Amino acid sequence: QVTLKESGPVVVKPTETLTLTCTVSGFSLSSARMGVSWIRQPPGKALEWLAHTFSNEEDSYSPSLKRRLSISKDTSKSQVVLTMTNMDPVDTATYYCARTRVVAATYWFDSWGQGTLVTVSS
Amino acid sequence: DIRMTQSPSSLSASAGDRVTITCRASQNIIIYLNWYQQKLGQAPKVLIYGGSSPQTGVPTRISGSGSGTDFTLTITSLQPEDSATYYCQQSYSAPYTFGQGTKLEIK
Numbered sequence: 725q726v727t728l729k730e731s732g733p734v735v736v737k738p739t740e741t742l743t744l745t746c747t748v749s750g751f752s753l754s755s756a757r758m759g760v761s762w763i764r765q766p767p768g769k770a771l772e773w774l775a776h777t778f779s780n781e782e783d784s785y786s787p788s789l790k791r792r793l794s795i796s797k798d799t800s801k802s803q804v805v806l807t808m809t810n811m812d813p814v815d816t817a818t819y820y821c822a823r824t825r826v827v828a829a830t831y832w833f834d835s836w837g838q839g840t841l842v843t844v845s846s
Numbered sequence: 847d848i849r850m851t852q853s854p855s856s857l858s859a860s861a862g863d864r865v866t867i868t869c870r871a872s873q874n875i876i877i878y879l880n881w882y883q884q885k886l887g888q889a890p891k892v893l894i895y896g897g898s899s900p901q902t903g904v905p906t907r908i909s910g911s912g913s914g915t916d917f918t919l920t921i922t923s924l925q926p927e928d929s930a931t932y933y934c935q936q937s938y939s940a941p942y943t944f945g946q947g948t949k950l951e952i953k
Binding site: 761770771772773784785786787788820825827829830831832833834836837838839 | 847877880889892899935937941943946
């Protein structure tokens, strides 16, 4: 059974750095054609893809947030970490991690964590 | 970035009805289009990937079609549990953008 679980702070202050951890089970972060993405959703709004990492060290970031984001993984711990610098109240959102599949150039998020709500407030 | 536009933004239908949700991409994305269902307070769940391939376990009354810039999600024989917000997402190129969502209410 594939599971993903996000963990991290519930509240961060403006200008602080957010660090979120996604702990996965049921698959390996070294599996071919599987990766982990981070996606966020402000309250009442649509989904926004942030970044992904794959076993072949291919990382990718949303261009609009690239200078603020960093993604890394610890395969032995089955964890993927996302850091986002210089947090602002507009970054208040539920942050999801999701397993990402790639088959014949088709790419989709087939399993999701429950999400963690992060509020940016002083 | 590729812009994804869904229509309608919301709709209301009765159990047993057939509904269609449309998603239009701002450029040709071939077949690289996925559909997700998000129920209130839950994480999204993939329904369709690659334009028309159903994720394992998705009922056959839910289907996807389309290519190029225009795609549709069709749900037949609506059930109360279909009440949710539906999102399309392009996987042609990063950033992998989502539509704004279509909220489906079952009367």
